[in-house]
Amino acid sequence: MIAVFGKQRFETKKTSRKRRRMVHGEPSRVGEHVVITPEEEDYVYTQLSSLRESLPMRHRAYVQEQLLGGGANGIAYVESPRINMATEGSVSVVFRGELLGKQDEEDDAHTILQYYKKLVPEIENGTLPAENSEIAKRLGQLAGSFVFVLFDRHAGRIIAARDLFGKEPLYWGTHMFGEGLLFASERQLIENDCADADQFPAGTFFVSDAGLTNGSLGNIQWLAKQAEALEDRLEDEKVCRTSSAPDLAGLARVPSQPDVAAH
Numbered sequence: 001m002i003a004v005f006g007k008q009r010f011e012t013k014k015t016s017r018k019r020r021r022m023v024h025g026e027p028s029r030v031g032e033h034v035v036i037t038p039e040e041e042d043y044v045y046t047q048l049s050s051l052r053e054s055l056p057m058r059h060r061a062y063v064q065e066q067l068l069g070g071g072a073n074g075i076a077y078v079e080s081p082r083i084n085m086a087t088e089g090s091v092s093v094v095f096r097g098e099l100l101g102k103q104d105e106e107d108d109a110h111t112i113l114q115y116y117k118k119l120v121p122e123i124e125n126g127t128l129p130a131e132n133s134e135i136a137k138r139l140g141q142l143a144g145s146f147v148f149v150l151f152d153r154h155a156g157r158i159i160a161a162r163d164l165f166g167k168e169p170l171y172w173g174t175h176m177f178g179e180g181l182l183f184a185s186e187r188q189l190i191e192n193d194c195a196d197a198d199q200f201p202a203g204t205f206f207v208s209d210a211g212l213t214n215g216s217l218g219n220i221q222w223l224a225k226q227a228e229a230l231e232d233r234l235e236d237e238k239v240c241r242t243s244s245a246p247d248l249a250g251l252a253r254v255p256s257q258p259d260v261a262a263h
Contacts, residue, residue, distance in 0.1 A: 001083060001094055002190065003149045003183040004047040005158055005213050006040060006072025006176065040072035047175075047182065048076040050189045068092055070153040072180070086110040090154035091117070096185060097146030097168040112148050116159070135159075139205055140221040147200070149183045156211035164222050166202025173197035174213070181213035 036044070044067060052060045055078075065076045066085070075094050077083055085094045086109035093116070095109035102111060119138045145167035150159040160183060162170050171187045173194025174180060182190040183200070191197040200206075203222065208215035 001075075001077040001096055001183075001185040002048060002051045003075045003094060003151075004044050004073060005151065005181045005208075006043065006179060036067055036069055036072070041067065043072045044074035047193065048074055050184075050192075051076045051078075054186070054189060066092070068151050068153055070151075070156060073151060073153070075149070075151075084109040086113045088113055088117075091150065091152045093148055093150040095146065095148040096170075097144060097148075097163065099142060099144040099146060101143050108144075108146065109148070112150065115142075116150060116152075135205065135207060136218050136221045147185075156208075158208040158213065158215070159205065160200065161205040161220065162200050162202050164203040164220070166199075170200040171197055172200050172206075179213060181208075 045065070048065050052063045055063070059078075062078050063076055064079060064085070065074065066087075067074045070090075075085065075092065077085060077094055079085070082098060083094070083096045084107045085092065086107065087093075091113055093109050093113050095107075095112055097108070099108045099111060102108075104111070106114075115138075119135065139161055142163075145163050145165065147162045147168045147170040148160065151157070152159075158181065160170070160172070162168065169185050170183060171185075171190060172181065172183045173190050173196045175182055175190075175193050182194055182197075184190045187197055187199075201217070203220055204217055205220055206215060206217050
């Protein structure tokens with residue numbers, strides 16, 4: 001997964017051309033809602049291409065690329081049960097991991113998107129998000145191992161978060177003399193373009209200033225029961241791996257395709 005954000009803008013000029021990318025063997029068309037110049041489009045696709053180029057040739061057609069509009073903004077990912085993306089109106093979110101204790105059958109990206117809309121209803125009216133402290137409290141109610149990157153084109157706002165134990169990887173760094181911001185599931189996807197590429201801190205969230213790529217990083221105020229639930233889950237997984245190790249040693253090796261779902 002890789003997410004690219006450039007300096008935000010709020011013009012209504014439409015792109016002068018449409019670029020197509022192959023998505024699961026079918027052309028992916030840039031929607032009419034996308035606001036982007038040809039120069040911004042080239043920049044975004046150049047950055048997103050690092051994900052395709054990191055994969056074997058036979059897997060590159062499975063990379064999904066999406067322009068987000070509002071400037072040089074886009075996301076690329078390989079969809080899997082643990083990686084999905086959701087878009088509704090001006091809000092898009094890419095999610096990796098698993099949320100625990102859900103009552104519905106929606107994928108986790110849609111859950112985050114709906115959660116965000118309830119958290120900040122004024123976003124739909126074009127006003128700024130709630131206080132960061134309120135976001136910190138609300139994010140602390142989520143249980144599971146996850147990272148997500150959310151972009152609200154209408155508000156020009158970027159939000160990223162990583163769970164308390166940092167089980168899911170997330171890296172970030174600045175580009176274009178600080179006017180660009182990149183997120184990725186692997187450091188190698190952005191380190192050539194970001195001299196400051198580093199791990200996104202576990203248990204924290206980032207909220208950009210409206211219309212900008214710079215912002216503030218805060219600690220999520222995790223509820224004790226959520227932290228305990230995740231810790232118990234991780235401990236159970238550790239026990240399962242340990243108890244099953246002797247059985248795996250006696251199994252014959254079965255050839256399999258390389259895992260592309262980690263991207």
